[in-house]
Structure formats: C-alpha cells, structure tokens
Amino acid sequence: MDTLLVILISVFVVSLISFVGIITLVLRKKEMDRALIFLVSFSAGSCFGGAFIHLLPEAIEKGGAEVVGFALVGILVFFVMEKFLFWQHCHKPGCHEHTFAYMNLVGDGMHNFIDGVVIAASYLASTQLGVASTMAIVLHEIPQEIGDFAVLIKGGFKTNKALLVNFLTALTAVLGALVTFFVLPSLKSQLAPVLSFAAGGFIYIAGSDLVPELHKEVGTKKSIGVFISLILGVILIWLLRFVE
Ligand SMILES: [Zn+2]
Ligand SMILES: [Zn+2]
Numbered sequence: 001m002d003t004l005l006v007i008l009i010s011v012f013v014v015s016l017i018s019f020v021g022i023i024t025l026v027l028r029k030k031e032m033d034r035a036l037i038f039l040v041s042f043s044a045g046s047c048f049g050g051a052f053i054h055l056l057p058e059a060i061e062k063g064g065a066e067v068v069g070f071a072l073v074g075i076l077v078f079f080v081m082e083k084f085l086f087w088q089h090c091h092k093p094g095c096h097e098h099t100f101a102y103m104n105l106v107g108d109g110m111h112n113f114i115d116g117v118v119i120a121a122s123y124l125a126s127t128q129l130g131v132a133s134t135m136a137i138v139l140h141e142i143p144q145e146i147g148d149f150a151v152l153i154k155g156g157f158k159t160n161k162a163l164l165v166n167f168l169t170a171l172t173a174v175l176g177a178l179v180t181f182f183v184l185p186s187l188k189s190q191l192a193p194v195l196s197f198a199a200g201g202f203i204y205i206a207g208s209d210l211v212p213e214l215h216k217e218v219g220t221k222k223s224i225g226v227f228i229s230l231i232l233g234v235i236l237i238w239l240l241r242f243v244e
Helices: 003-026 029-063 065-091 097-125 127-154 159-170 172-215 220-242
Strands: none
Touching: 003 029, 003 097, 003 127, 003 159, 003 172, 029 065, 029 097, 029 127, 029 172, 029 220, 065 097, 065 172, 097 127, 097 159, 097 172, 127 159, 127 172, 127 220, 159 172
C-alpha cells in the first residue's frame, strides 16, 4: 500500500483515541483506575520496547552511534513540554483550572503533533518500524487521552465540547505526519536523528509518565500483575520484529 495512505490511516486511528475519554462518564473512578493500571504498565512496556527494540537500533543502523545523543534531546524536549505546563499551572497569576485546561490543550496538541512526526518518520524508515511506533503510541494515548478529557471536564468544559476540542488537538498528529512526510525525505540524512529523538520521547513517556503511575499501587499480587503486563508490552513490540 501507498506509504502516505498507511501513515494517514495510522495517525487518524491515533486521533480517534481522543474519544476514549467518554468512558470516564460510564465507569467510576475506582473501577477505571483498577483497569487502567494494567493498561498503563502494558503501554510502558510497549514504549520502552519501541525505543530499545525498534527505534534506536534502526536509528543507529542508519546514522551511526552518534545519533544516540538525539534520544537525550528527545527526553529533554518532552521534559520541557511537560514542565512548561506545570509552570503555567503553578506560577501564573490568576491561574485556575480553566487556564490549566487551555494550557493542557496546547501541550496536548504539541505532544500529538510529535506523535504524528514519529509515526511518519517511522514508516519512512520501514513498515515494521511504522507499525511498532503506531502501536506504542496507540497504547500510551489511551491513558493520556482519558487524562486530557478529565482535565477539560474539570476545567469547566461540557462533555461535547471537551470531546470536540480534544479531538481537534489530536488531529495535530495528522499535521505532524504530513509535514514530516513531505519535508523529511528532502533532508534524507535527518531520518536517523528523528528516529533517535522519537526513542527518547518514548523513554521519557514510559519512565516519567507511565512508570510513576505504577508505583501508586502497592500490594504483592497487583505488583506482580503489573510487572507481567509490562513484560507483555515489551514482548508484543518485540514480536513485531518478525512481521514483514
Ligand atoms: Zn502520545
Ligand atoms: Zn488529548
């Protein structure tokens, strides 16, 4: 199939995940947290796996060991993006939840744009890499979008408006993918750094957003379950190596 078409389908599917927030209206918080913890650990495993099994090896193969530094850049950029929201949240005079909801939209849009860049760059490298990145993104977007929706509702948005604006910010992924698809091939040597950067993003998301959530749960039984789903997330992504 045409690469552009596959990219567009992938980013569109990722954008549709923004509607998943609706389940917060059906499930109670306690029930949801119980189910989410396994999804979060599965997703952390898939992000770590995406970074270490697919993106970094591919980036190094294409650009040599030096490109690994771009993974660090990815980590720092994701950190700044999150920290920026946090500053706005805490230090802006007159800051309240509504402002935070808008700031969250900006951060969300930036994040989703980068997700689109990552998906397109991965498919430009290979279909297998594209599928691996899309899968890791789909998995981390589910808890992420549930959180986004909750922030918007808390910030005073009505359900329909919250779903709509969250979907619109998710569509920035399509924009990121299109820009990457048309601009990146003209800078051919830039593919390896972008893949490495993406790996850094995945490592950051898994290590700083997802894993800390897992530590909120205590108890041996649950911890074992969480660890197993983390490993399953890694295995799922690893299995994609054998898909052609
Ligand atoms: Zn994402
Ligand atoms: Zn969102």
